[in-house]
Amino acid sequence: MRSYFALQCRLLNRQFIDFGLHPILGYLLLVILFTGFSAYLFYNVLYAAYVYGLLGLSIISLLSESGRVGFLKQHFNKNEFQKIRGLENSLVVLPFIIGLVINHQWLIAFGVLAAALLMSLSNVERNLNFTIPTPFYRYPFEFVTGFRKNYPVILLAGFVLTMAVVYDNANLGLFSLAVVLLLCLSYYMQTETSYLVWIYAMTPFQFLLHKITIAMMYTALMSLPFILVLLIFFTGHAGFIALLLGLGLIYQLATILGKYAFFPASINLPQGILMAVSFWFPPLLLILIPYFYTRAIRQLKPILA
Amino acid sequence: MIQIDSLSKAYGSHIVLRDIRLQFEKGMVYGIVGENGSGKTTLFKCLAGLETCHGHIKSEFNPIKNHIGFLPTDPYFFSKITGKEYLQLLCNARKTSGGHMDEKNVFDLPLDQYASTYSTGMKKKLALTAILLQQNDIYILDEPYNGVDIHSNMIITEIIHSLRALNKVVILSSHIFSTLRDTCDQIHHLRDGQISTSVTRENFDSLEAEMKAYTIGNRIAKLDLK
Known part of the structure; x- marks a missing residue:
């Protein structure tokens, strides 16, 4: 049993090392x-x-x-x-x-x-x-797999939204929407194999456009019930709701471009830090998005061209 | 038609493929045989554009990768994706509808179940069905018979015959010589990263005998079985 936990510890250490960090x-x-x-x-x-x-x-x-x-x-x-x-x-x-x-x-x-x-x-x-049913079956795979893996979080966000309505707390309601938007973003953290990019008969630009369009469409679909409830019960906060959705979609765009900017490698430390900093300082996205886009086109070219 | 000229591939100082020259015609089925690690999968990946390599690959299809259906040796499936969704993903990638997937499910796969729960053979059959629904012009099948039950093997053989009749290019590898004998028009033997022998149907027996002699030799005697 001790060797099992020692092995788990070694596996976790390897994850850190792959991420570019010393385990400590x-x-x-x-x-x-x-x-x-x-x-x-x-x-x-x-x-x-x-x-x-x-x-x-x-x-x-x-x-x-x-x-x-x-x-x-x-x-x-x-x-x-x-x-x-x-x-x-x-x-x-x-x-x-x-x-x-x-x-x-x-x-x-x-x-x-x-x-x-x-x-x-x-x-x-x-x-x-x-098989957990999902409304995202038409365009697999990110939302299909992400939804099924994390549906308890969606239920939790729904519970938080209900509490927000019951206790008339707009901030709590906005928090539930933020959770859903973050969840949608997390679906794009998983790096697929080169094969699942190679299969696309598209140029790198068309491929990115396709991925971004699907992500935006499905993010809107998943957050729609939350947005509707918030608009009905907290009409005065419509501006905040729109701002949150807008930010969520922009971060979604940055995450997708960031993922393919380093493809086929997984998310690494410098990229992770850049993304984390952009959460605290959103104007950084004005530099990050074009940078990630240019790199993504370059990385995808050998696989898709 | 696909023309491969002077194709070479190395990982650092380790040369995997050297000076490969091959030609693949429409309406023909080609087999690639070789020991584990002889470079078959690397050759397929280079041909598909999944690996970079030196040399030239010429084809009437441009870009060639958009016309290739590639069946990997060990197809990868995300957890929580159903068989039907995997088929949909591959059809979307080639902008084909896939038609009525349930009707085209010739291997009777449980398409509404998660693909990660499938057996090795079922995964292979799902991946094969997916590239067939894409309606490609070229099929590269890396060990299509591996792990598949005998009934499905028969279906796969018939599918390959149908692809030949439809004037497609089919290139496959297999570790079971009889499957190549049943399907191929020509077999190339890959040894130490080079094409050592290429034979047409009438010389398949001599190739098999040659491979047997080379591979088995006196190895069994060394075991000193008692």
């Missing part, structure tokens, strides 16, 4: 980002403790992936298997529990830990024969 720096960065995110959430969002707890549990659900659970079952005896599942679930929710305790949310912290342990005992496996 990587862990440090994770702690800083998580602390910053937690502070922001508890400071700005009503019922943050619930959102925070559900987020922790939704990450655990990813560890219950059938292939992964099956592999563990196959290679460890029953006792070790239960210990591994319990320990890794507890380790994943530990930062969330610490955050909840610091904010004096004792009951929710206890609830999250209990739910995490229960989830490890129940060995919930996702039913592979059940």
